[in-house]
Amino acid sequence: MVKKAASGIFPIKYIQQHSLNYQKAGGREKFSRYYTAGYDHALFDKELRDTHGVLNA
16 A cells, blocks of 8 residues: 555545645645546656655655
């Protein structure tokens, strides 16, 4: 599961909940700024994964 998260690819069905969590945590940007959606999945920006380790925790 951690390896899958590190790839930055998530099923699109989880994005709505992640977006709500982001907003509750004080996120200021549009959550969609951080990923590209396609083929029922969302791919989070590589820079975000590499720089912040958000998905590698």
